[in-house]
Amino acid sequence: MIAMCPNCGGLNNIPKERLNNKPNCGKCKSPVYSGQPINMSGTQLTRAIEKTNELLVIDFWATWCGPCKIFALAFKQVAEQLEPKARFIKIETEKEQVISTKHNIRSIPTLAIFRNGKEIDRISGALSAPDFTNWVNQHI
Numbered sequence: 001m002i003a004m005c006p007n008c009g010g011l012n013n014i015p016k017e018r019l020n021n022k023p024n025c026g027k028c029k030s031p032v033y034s035g036q037p038i039n040m041s042g043t044q045l046t047r048a049i050e051k052t053n054e055l056l057v058i059d060f061w062a063t064w065c066g067p068c069k070i071f072a073l074a075f076k077q078v079a080e081q082l083e084p085k086a087r088f089i090k091i092e093t094e095k096e097q098v099i100s101t102k103h104n105i106r107s108i109p110t111l112a113i114f115r116n117g118k119e120i121d122r123i124s125g126a127l128s129a130p131d132f133t134n135w136v137n138q139h140i
C-alpha cells in the first residue's frame, strides 16, 4: 500500500499486514494514520490521487454550507472507524477553487472516492453516518 504521510506528504510503502500496527512515516516519523480527516490543498490532493493507491474518500465542503457542518461530524466519526482501510480528506472548495473546478464540483457537500488515480464513485449531498459507512464499505 502506498500511503501519503499527512504531516510531510512523504510516500510510504506499507505492507498490508502492517497497516493496523500504527506505522510511522519513514521520512518525518509522524503517524501515517491518525484516525482523523486530513485538510488538504488542491496540490496535495492531486499528489495523493496520482501517487498513492489508498482508497481516498474526499469531502468537498464550504464554510457557509449548513449541511456540510452537520455532515462533518459523520465524516470524522466514520474516519475514526474505517482508517486505515480508507483515507479521509477534506477540501474547502472556496479556498481550493482550482481543484474543485477540475473535479467538476457543482454542489456541496460532494463526496467522491478515488483509487489508483481514478474517480470511482461520487455522491452529491450529505449522508447519515450509517449510510456514509455503507457507501464507503462498498469500495473497500
Ligand SMILES: [Zn+2]
Residues within 6 Å of the ligand: 005, 006, 007, 008, 009, 010, 025, 026, 027, 028, 029, 030
Ligand atoms: Zn511524514
